[in-house]
Amino acid sequence: MRYIKLGRTGLDVSPIALGCMTYGEPDRGHPTWSLTEEESRPLIKQAVEAGINFFDTANMYSQGSSEEIVGRALKDFADRDDVVIATKVRHPMRPGPNGSGLSRKAIFAEIDHSLRRLGTDYVDLYQIHRMDPWTPIEETLSALDDLVRAGKVRYLGSSNFAGWQVADAAWVARTAHLTPFVSAQNEYSLLNRAVEADLVPACERFGVGLLPYFPLASGLLTGKYRRDSPPPPGSRLAGDLWARRHADAPWDVIEQLERYARERSLSILDVAIGGLAAKPTVASVIAGATTPDQVRANATAANWTPSPEDLAQLDTITKDHP
Secondary structure, three states: OOOEEOOOOOOEEOOEEEEOOOEOOHHHOOOOOOEOHHHHHHHHHHHHHOOOOEEEOOOOHHHHHHHHHHHHHHHHHOOHHHOEEEEEEOOOOOOOOOOOOOOHHHHHHHHHHHHHHHOOOOEEEEEEOOOOOOOOHHHHHHHHHHHHHOOOEEEEEEEOOOHHHHHHHHHHHHHHOOOOEEEEEEEOEOOEOHHHOOHHHHHHHHOOEEEEEOOOHHHOOOOOOOOOOOOOOOOOOOOHHHHHHHHHOOHHHHHHHHHHHHHOOOOHHHHHHHHHHOOOOEOOEEEOOOOHHHHHHHHHHHOOOOOHHHHHHHHHHHOOOO
């Protein structure tokens, strides 16, 4: 496994991160797709064995259950100094005032809850899950800076920010001498390149590492779905979601990507993850997995290094898809 610097930092992260949103007790989250601790642990163990050192979760995933499962598994399967643990703050964790948001009070409370659930003294990357329009960014950045100075957090990042919000946060941090964001986590795939319009230029300008999530476009880039066939039983796009996604799916583009992959003796999964990981601003691609085989396949895909000609052809295939 090769490793990449996260933005303009010295932090080394694997080009593929294990997304842990689906790991959490079903009675505390989403009973239709949440994996129990017993089901999740082998996947986290496989990730460590594959050389993945980056694990992404959030306090809201299954109301804290994901953090608990990830923390216990990493304690058993890895040395704390060898892994990069990322979590997030913003969404409601309890009813009533100050149970959500990015105020100083909410942030100070939630970091302590996250550290307890994760079973660690510090978080490597603490991310704003989404902008809080009711709290000034100056207050949020000041509170996060205090967490860094207290040793509870090593690096800061954003999630679901627009390009102007990344630029605004960078300007506030610079002028107020606060710790800046070093990463931006947003939806990004070969079928959804919207972030290239404004977020990618902002990341390039301010040295922010991009962390794409949903790199497989909800499974459309795994190769298991076909234009004229129903989804496999139990697959992520089964049921009503398949009906919606199937109608809107850019099948012509998907089939061109499959031909592109075959010409290089690759799978479309290799192209979807490896092609994204090769983009200059991308630091690590966040991908979930429900089986150990998927973890291994994602790790292998992230190590594919396309040539400039490969990337140019990929751009041609996907550039006209909105």
